[in-house]
Amino acid sequence: MTQDELKKAAAHAALADVVEGSIVGVGTGSTVNHFIDALATIRDRIIGAVSSSEASTKRLRAHGIEVFDLNGIESVPVYVDGADEIDGGFAMIKGGGGALTREKIVAAVAERFVCICDASKRVEVLGRFPLPVEVIPMASSHVARELRRLGGEPKLREGFVTDNGNLILDVHGLSITDPVATEMHINQIVGVVTNGLFAARGADVLLLAASGGVQRLSAR
Numbered sequence: 730m731t732q733d734e735l736k737k738a739a740a741h742a743a744l745a746d747v748v749e750g751s752i753v754g755v756g757t758g759s760t761v762n763h764f765i766d767a768l769a770t771i772r773d774r775i776i777g778a779v780s781s782s783e784a785s786t787k788r789l790r791a792h793g794i795e796v797f798d799l800n801g802i803e804s805v806p807v808y809v810d811g812a813d814e815i816d817g818g819f820a821m822i823k824g825g826g827g828a829l830t831r832e833k834i835v836a837a838v839a840e841r842f843v844c845i846c847d848a849s850k851r852v853e854v855l856g857r858f859p860l861p862v863e864v865i866p867m868a869s870s871h872v873a874r875e876l877r878r879l880g881g882e883p884k885l886r887e888g889f890v891t892d893n894g895n896l897i898l899d900v901h902g903l904s905i906t907d908p909v910a911t912e913m914h915i916n917q918i919v920g921v922v923t924n925g926l927f928a929a930r931g932a933d934v935l936l937l938a939a940s941g942g943v944q945r946l947s948a949r
């Protein structure tokens with residue numbers, strides 16, 4: 730199976746986690762695009778969605794799925810999203826698509842985070858994938874200096890502006906053995922909007938697709 734077929738398999742498996750009659754939290758990325766397409770097949774059984782990016786909002790609406798403003802929503806039982814890396818404790822690096830801040834906001838509101846991945850995303854230690862950090866534009870040099878002090882090598886994502894009008898620094902060379910501490914530490918740097926470590930609030934369920942099928946794993 731190709732990587733895209735594995736992404737599609739994980740995305741389809743997540744339909745079982747969708748709570749009927751609810752508003753579904755929807756992430757961003759190529760795996761989530763498969764989930765949105767699958768969600769469209771049961772759109773009459775949900776109220777609608779809250780979205781983590783302009784791209785996902787556009788795709789949801791194109792399928793006739795209503796997208797709600799998160800501020801007007803009382804509860805989001807399930808949030809479905811992909812990851813760039815996920816470790817054994819279900820801490821993740823996210824933000825390869827640059828939607829990390831809105832993803833983290835929707836994940837914070839959701840009761841359960843269902844992560845959908847192909848098996849290549851599963852790692853022992855986070856950090857081979859460069860850690861995305863969303864920064865306020867005027868602070869990018871300051872934040873880059875602080876990230877170098879932590880041992881990382883930040884690179885500005887060229888030609889990219891987030892949905893929030895900010896920049897992304899992709900931090901190479903980190904070996905993240907304490908994801909919660911690193912997440913908190915980087916978020917304390919003045920000018921950082923958020924970083925792509927989802928450790929303080931990791932995934933609750935991992936749907937991991939390999940050629941043998943989709944494994945459903947729960948957080949310990």
Ligand code: 5RP
Pocket residue numbers: 756757758759760761810811812813822823824825826827828829832
């Ligand atoms: C976007 C994300 C995505 O979930 C992550 O980049 C995985 O993407 P894909 O499903 O395309 O492999 O965090 O900001």
